[in-house]
Amino acid sequence: MINALPPALILVLGGLLVPFFKGRTRQALLLLLPVISFINLLQLPHGSHWVYPFLSDQIILARVDKLSLIFGYIFHLVAFLSALYALHVDDAVQNVAGTVYAGAAIGAVFAGDMFTLFVFWELLTISATFLILARRTERALGAGFRYFMVHVAGGLCLLAGIIMHVSQTGSAAFDLIGLGTTASWFIFVGIGVNCAWPFLHPWLTDAYPEATITGTIFLSAFTTKTAIYALARAFPGTEELIFIGGAMAAFPIFYAVIENDLRRVLAYSLINQVGFMVVGIGIGTALSINGAVAHAFNDLLFKGLLFMTMGAVMYRTGKINATDLGGLYKSMPWTCGFCIVGAASISAFPLFSGFVSKSMVMEAAAHGDMRWLWFILLFASAGVFHHAGIKIPFFAFYSHDSGLRCKEAPRHMLLAMGISAVLCILIGCFPQYLYSMLPYATDYQPYSISHVVAQSQLLIFSALAFTLLLLAGIYPAEIRSVNVDADWIYRKGGRQIYRFCNWAFNGINDWADRVFVQQFTKHLAQFFEEPGGNIQKYGHRLLVEATGIDDHVDQVDKKIDSRSRSAAYPVGIGVFLAVVILTLLAILL
Amino acid sequence: MSKKPISMDEELGMFDKPENVKRLLRIFYACVVISLAIDIFYHKHGIFTWESFFGFYSVYGFVACVILVIVAKFVLRPLVMRKEDYYND
Numbered sequence: 077m078i079n080a081l082p083p084a085l086i087l088v089l090g091g092l093l094v095p096f097f098k099g100r101t102r103q104a105l106l107l108l109l110p111v112i113s114f115i116n117l118l119q120l121p122h123g124s125h126w127v128y129p130f131l132s133d134q135i136i137l138a139r140v141d142k143l144s145l146i147f148g149y150i151f152h153l154v155a156f157l158s159a160l161y162a163l164h165v166d167d168a169v170q171n172v173a174g175t176v177y178a179g180a181a182i183g184a185v186f187a188g189d190m191f192t193l194f195v196f197w198e199l200l201t202i203s204a205t206f207l208i209l210a211r212r213t214e215r216a217l218g219a220g221f222r223y224f225m226v227h228v229a230g231g232l233c234l235l236a237g238i239i240m241h242v243s244q245t246g247s248a249a250f251d252l253i254g255l256g257t258t259a260s261w262f263i264f265v266g267i268g269v270n271c272a273w274p275f276l277h278p279w280l281t282d283a284y285p286e287a288t289i290t291g292t293i294f295l296s297a298f299t300t301k302t303a304i305y306a307l308a309r310a311f312p313g314t315e316e317l318i319f320i321g322g323a324m325a326a327f328p329i330f331y332a333v334i335e336n337d338l339r340r341v342l343a344y345s346l347i348n349q350v351g352f353m354v355v356g357i358g359i360g361t362a363l364s365i366n367g368a369v370a371h372a373f374n375d376l377l378f379k380g381l382l383f384m385t386m387g388a389v390m391y392r393t394g395k396i397n398a399t400d401l402g403g404l405y406k407s408m409p410w411t412c413g414f415c416i417v418g419a420a421s422i423s424a425f426p427l428f429s430g431f432v433s434k435s436m437v438m439e440a441a442a443h444g445d446m447r448w449l450w451f452i453l454l455f456a457s458a459g460v461f462h463h464a465g466i467k468i469p470f471f472a473f474y475s476h477d478s479g480l481r482c483k484e485a486p487r488h489m490l491l492a493m494g495i496s497a498v499l500c501i502l503i504g505c506f507p508q509y510l511y512s513m514l515p516y517a518t519d520y521q522p523y524s525i526s527h528v529v530a531q532s533q534l535l536i537f538s539a540l541a542f543t544l545l546l547l548a549g550i551y552p553a554e555i556r557s558v559n560v561d562a563d564w565i566y567r568k569g570g571r572q573i574y575r576f577c578n579w580a581f582n583g584i585n586d587w588a589d590r591v592f593v594q595q596f597t598k599h600l601a602q603f604f605e606e607p608g609g610n611i612q613k614y615g616h617r618l619l620v621e622a623t624g625i626d627d628h629v630d631q632v633d634k635k636i637d638s639r640s641r642s643a644a645y646p647v648g649i650g651v652f653l654a655v656v657i658l659t660l661l662a663i664l665l
Numbered sequence: 666m667s668k669k670p671i672s673m674d675e676e677l678g679m680f681d682k683p684e685n686v687k688r689l690l691r692i693f694y695a696c697v698v699i700s701l702a703i704d705i706f707y708h709k710h711g712i713f714t715w716e717s718f719f720g721f722y723s724v725y726g727f728v729a730c731v732i733l734v735i736v737a738k739f740v741l742r743p744l745v746m747r748k749e750d751y752y753n754d
Contacts, residue, residue, distance in 0.1 A: 218752075329733060330733065330736060330737045330741050331737075331741070331745075333733060333734060333737035333738075334737050334738065334741060334742045334745075334746070405679075405680070439712070442711075442712040442713060443712065447713070450713070454725060454729070455725075455729045455733075458725070458726045458729040458730055458733075459729065459730070459733050462730050462733060462734075474680060477681070524710075525707065526709040526710045526711060526716075529700075529703055529704075529707060529709060529722075530709055530711070530716065530722045531722075532700055533700050533701065533703075533704075533720075533722040533723040533726065534722045534723070534725065534726035535726065536696055536697055536700045536723070536726070537697065537700075537722070537723040537724070537725075537726035537727040537730075538726040538727070538729070538730045539693070540693075540697050540727060541726070541727045541729075541730035541731050541734070542730060543690070543693065545730075545731065545734050550734065550735075550738070551734060551738075552734065552737060552738040552742060555746070556749050557746045557747060557748065557749060558746075558747045558748065558749055558750075558751045558752065559742075559745045559746055559747070560744075560745040560746075560747055560751070561745070567752055568752070
């Protein structure tokens with residue numbers, strides 16, 4: 077037995093203890109939890125630990141191997157950096173949600189069976205929702221609600237797949253599944269929701285820019301990367317992933333170019349980067365899976381860094397739309413510098429981290445002779461530089477002077493950004509340390525002259541295109557607007573369904589109310605007030621109409637009424653009616 | 666936090682002076698020319714044959730970005746852009 081705790085335990089349980097502490101103690105706890113959890117992780121040897129019997133199978137709380145470890149390491153690092161960045165936040169909801177969210181992601185990547193995976197998968201959804209709701213604006217409330225609904229649907233899809241898979245194979249072990257059975261498709265799509273596949277993606281671009289400033293830093297890290305881990309574990313070499321990843325890498329860059337909210341631009345570029353990872357897993361060679369995992373590792377740092385810089389801008393100015401920003405390089409020089417490092421990393425400039433991982437995926441595609449895919453990825457590489465690499469720093473810190481004057485970001489934010497930026501450069505300059513952690517042994521060399529020259533030319537000419545288009549006035553001006561995406565289906569389409577149902581079902585309801593409740597019962601009540609008398613009146617009227625003789629209808633009615641009131645009918649009529657009813661009954665029965 | 670008018674006494678930033686912007690652009694154009702010129706002296710070795718064509722990556726990067734912007738501006742934006750309160754009714 078080992079002297080350690082299950083990997084997720086410290087962050088999840090520790091996170092729940094956070095509200096019992098206040099002020100400095102709470103800040104210290106928030107920073108210490110990821111550190112203690114990381115030290116705990118280092119105690120774990122390779123293999124499966126905490127194996128308990130469950131139903132007909134077993135649950136495995138920790139499966140430690142190279143693939144789960146590298147995700148475990150980077151998740152801890154990012155959890156620490158996010159906590160440092162969020163140190164000023166004195167809001168128990170966010171403090172708890174952020175810590176538990178990181179713990180859930182760590183629990184999911186170490187889960188050795190599907191039930192454990194599912195539990196942490198759902199915990200991710202719940203804690204993430206609170207990070208969105210904690211913004212406490214109406215828009216955040218809506219976005220958080222939609223986020224929750226989409227992920228609950230995805231989670232149920234995953235659960236359905238897991239149950240089918242377990243009942244078919246008799247094993248709940250979370251290992252290579254591969255596409256084939258119906259169960260595997262359910263699991264595949266369930267993971268795909270969290271991975272933000274095309275048409276399943278709008279929860280990401282909808283919710284991340286609406287979350288709190290610090291919440292977005294946490295959010296950008298864990299959900300999609302946990303899904304990448306799950307795909308790398310269960311579906312490596314699945315051809316469908318190549319198409320899905322190619323689409324993910326390409327389409328968001330068009331949206332990113334016209335998007336005004338800079339955090340939403342980053343959300344689109346997040347999908348674009350995850351696309352590279354999905355492609356890498358789909359190709360399924362040792363090089364490509366290494367590339368996917370390494371890119372996930374780097375993306376956690378540079379995407380986190382970019383979100384942090386935009387968060388700092390938002391924290392200081394209260395604005396995030398490109399139309400409102402500009403010229404901040406004077407007020408926030410450090411933030412600006414860190415943003416440029418993040419931009420260079422995501423654009424895969426030589427000596428920055430993106431360069432040493434993205435190239436692995438590109439080269440794997442070339443080795444597999446996937447020409448169209450290679451062209452799409454190259455297009456996406458140029459495009460990502462265009463929108464994330466240039467647009468983000470340019471519109472926030474340069475462009476026209478917005479007149480905004482503010483203080484530099486707070487120290488703890490600068491520290492978190494600084495550490496991220498230094499790591500981006502270190503990984504870019506000394507990639508061998510990253511490579512040694514990858515699931516497959518590799519002697520990959522990113523720094524060949526051909527590769528450096530090619531990438532530099534690609535990026536410099538992308539920058540040239542940006543410059544010339546901007547100077548010529550062709551570059552699309554930032555406009556305050558909403559760009560419709562696939563979430564239209566449930567945001568507007570949902571309302572149309574609601575309207576249709578309202579019209580159809582409430583229409584039926586209204587009609588039924590009018591006819592049966594108001595008219596029919598009213599007449600029925602009137603009739604049964606005096607059934608005998610009413611039949612007589614009706615019969616008399618029919619007689620008058622048929623014969624045409626006006627027999628003083630009103631007088632007859634009065635006579636009938638008074639007879640009914642005093643119940644003074646001749647006995648013979650009563651007997652006659654009784655006979656009629658008995659006859660009717662005899663016929664009917 | 667506040668949006669106050671820029672005071673004239675404020676020290677001008679580096680890019681407030683047009684000559685600095687021009688200088689920067691000149692340096693940038695020089696980089697562009699140099700990076701393309703490398704292709705004359707150094708023959709790239711790629712996996713695909715077209716990778717070693719003269720200026721392949723430069724042309725691809727430039728054309729890709731122009732297409733990206735043109736499509737985003739003239740095709741995507743008219744299709745998807747709505748007023749800011751589109752979802753608020």
